Amino acid sequence: MTRFRFALSSILVFAFSAMLAALAGRGTAMESTVAVPARSFEFTYQVHVPPIADPSGPTHLWIPLPQVDGYQDIRGLQIDSPVSYARGRDPEYGNAFAAFAPTAQQSAAGFDVRLRFTAVRREHKVALDAAALQNVSASTSPEPNLQRYLEPDKLVPLNGVIAELAKEHTAGDTTTIQKARHIYDYVVATMRYDKTGEGWGRGDAIWACASKRGNCTDFHSLLIGMMRSSGIPARFEIGFPLPEGKTEGDIPGYHCWAEFYLAGVGWVPVDASEAWKNPAKRDFFFGGHDTNRVFFTSGRDIRLSADQKGDPLNYFIYPYAETNGQPLKNLQTHFAFRDVAPQPPVTAGN
Numbered sequence: 001m002t003r004f005r006f007a008l009s010s011i012l013v014f015a016f017s018a019m020l021a022a023l024a025g026r027g028t029a030m031e032s033t034v035a036v037p038a039r040s041f042e043f044t045y046q047v048h049v050p051p052i053a054d055p056s057g058p059t060h061l062w063i064p065l066p067q068v069d070g071y072q073d074i075r076g077l078q079i080d081s082p083v084s085y086a087r088g089r090d091p092e093y094g095n096a097f098a099a100f101a102p103t104a105q106q107s108a109a110g111f112d113v114r115l116r117f118t119a120v121r122r123e124h125k126v127a128l129d130a131a132a133l134q135n136v137s138a139s140t141s142p143e144p145n146l147q148r149y150l151e152p153d154k155l156v157p158l159n160g161v162i163a164e165l166a167k168e169h170t171a172g173d174t175t176t177i178q179k180a181r182h183i184y185d186y187v188v189a190t191m192r193y194d195k196t197g198e199g200w201g202r203g204d205a206i207w208a209c210a211s212k213r214g215n216c217t218d219f220h221s222l223l224i225g226m227m228r229s230s231g232i233p234a235r236f237e238i239g240f241p242l243p244e245g246k247t248e249g250d251i252p253g254y255h256c257w258a259e260f261y262l263a264g265v266g267w268v269p270v271d272a273s274e275a276w277k278n279p280a281k282r283d284f285f286f287g288g289h290d291t292n293r294v295f296f297t298s299g300r301d302i303r304l305s306a307d308q309k310g311d312p313l314n315y316f317i318y319p320y321a322e323t324n325g326q327p328l329k330n331l332q333t334h335f336a337f338r339d340v341a342p343q344p345p346v347t348a349g350n
Contacts, residue, residue, distance in 0.1 A: 037123040039291035041242060041339045045115040047319045048332040055107035057324030060307045061100040063113060064296045064316050066239070072295050073120040081113040082106065092148075093299035095316060099307070107323065118340065121242075121295075125288040126268045128177060133265070146261060149233035153300040155204045155314065156225045162205055166229040176232055180260050180268070183226045184286050187272045191219050203236075203300065203314060216273035217315070220258040223272050233261035238317045239295040240335060248338040254317045255293055294337075 047063060065087070066074050079085065085100045102111055127133075152158045169186045170179040194213040195201070203217035205225040211218075220236060227234035241255035257274075259267040268287055275285040284290075301312040309325035321328040 037291050038120055038342065039242065039339070040118070040120050040342050041294075041337050042116065042118050043240075043294055044334075044336045046334040047113045049102075049107075049111050049113075049321060049328070050330055050332070051110040052107040052323050052328070054324070055104045058307075059102050059107045059321065059323040059328075061102070061113070061319060061321040062097045062304050062308070062316075063100070063115065063319045065096040065098060065115070066117060066119060067096065067295050067297070069295070071122045071124045071289070075118045075120075077115065077117040079113070079115055081111060083111050083113070088305055090299075090302050090304050090316075093297070093302065095297040095299065095302065097304060097316075099305065113319075119294050121291045121293060123288065123291050124269045125284075126265060128268070128287045133177065143261065143266075146233045149235045149261065150228050150231065152225075152228070153221075153236075154312075155202060155206075156221050156228075156300065157205065158225060158229045160206075161209055162222075162225040163229040165209065166226040169226070170230050176262055179230045180227065180232055180262070180270075181286060183223060183230065183232075184270055184272060184275075187219055187223045187226070188275045188282060191222065191272070191276065193219075193273055193276050216256045216271075219273040219276070220256055223270070224258055227258075227260050235259050235267075235298055236300055236315065237295060237298045238315050239293055239297075240317075240337075242292040242294065242337055244290075244292050249336065251335040251337060256315070256317075257289060257293070 043066070045063070047061070049061060052059060061083075065077070066072070068074050079098055081100065083100045083102045083106055085098045087096065088099055089096050098113075098115075100113065156162075165186070166183065169182050173179045173182060190212055191208065192213040193215065195215050199207050199211060200214040201217055203221040205218075205221040208214050208218035208222040224234040224236060236256060236258060238254055238256040240251050240253075242251075243249060257269065257271040259269050262268050269289040270287070271285040271289060274290075275282045278285075297316045300315055302316045303312045304316070304320070308320075308322065310322055310327045313320060318333060319331050321331055
């Protein structure tokens with residue numbers, strides 16, 4: 001009887017220990033599942049085209065549409081307007097747009113367009129510490145269009161002072177990540193977010209280099225130029241900011257940011273102008289984009305379609321219109337957002 005009790009006790013102890021081990025393992029797995037910050041909101045993009053004095057020729061209006069990717073979901077996109085439209089994409093970057101072709105009567109009277117959609121924006125954070133990069137495989141197939149992101153844009157040359165700066169601030173670096181970080185640190189430390197006077201906002205890398213100030217477009221044009229001069233593919237993205245700490249309101253204008261390509265990792269997000277505004281998040285914005293934004297288009301020097309007769313667009317976030325082949329300058333816009341109930345939490349690995 002004693003032996004039986006001892007055996008039974010041993011079995012119970014073993015079973016209880018196994019159960020604890022299983023629970024401990026399950027707890028570890030749960031602890032390693034990290035919730036990804038996300039923001040859900042409704043967004044409204046309104047355009048008013050005033051009456052056109054001479055509506056005899058063709059009028060075209062293009063409005064960018066928000067993108068869907070691994071960090072942004074778009075649902076319920078509605079386009080309201082009395083004018084017929086078709087959806088399309090530009091041939092180089094694939095940016096989506098709605099193209100409107102009003103009749104002569106509609107052009108003479110003027111017309112309105114309203115986009116409305118619900119978006120879920122998730123934080124995009126790439127681990128760039130030594131431990132995370134140790135097992136990176138450079139043999140991963142690269143993106144097919146990387147060469148374009150090593151070439152100049154009209155306002156982002158890759159020679160002269162841009163190339164000299166890039167060479168100076170990456171001297172001695174042996175890895176892509178070292179070069180990228182030193183370029184980022186230089187831009188954040190040297191530029192000043194300042195929208196006074198004239199010249200800012202065009203994304204002219206030479207102007208930004210000389211003036212050492214500007215808005216997000218100027219910050220990231222300099223950063224992209226220096227990256228590309230150093231042999232690092234880098235690209236420009238643009239959308240709208242969502243005010244942190246507010247749940248609804250008007251949005252006065254756009255926000256843009258950048259990404260660079262790291263072999264074996266993919267596209268790495270950076271936001272130099274936000275890092276300048278918030279020094280406490282300087283490390284975060286090298287490898288991170290927060291949820292306080294909505295992404296619309298990428299690229300510079302954009303030709304939308306064969307109907308576009310004017311010069312390529314410097315960037316594409318505001319509506320663009322032409323009549324008789326000439327750009328219309330007096331379009332009126334209004335942008336607004338409203339936070340909505342968050343979706344169920346998204347977890348890493350799901």
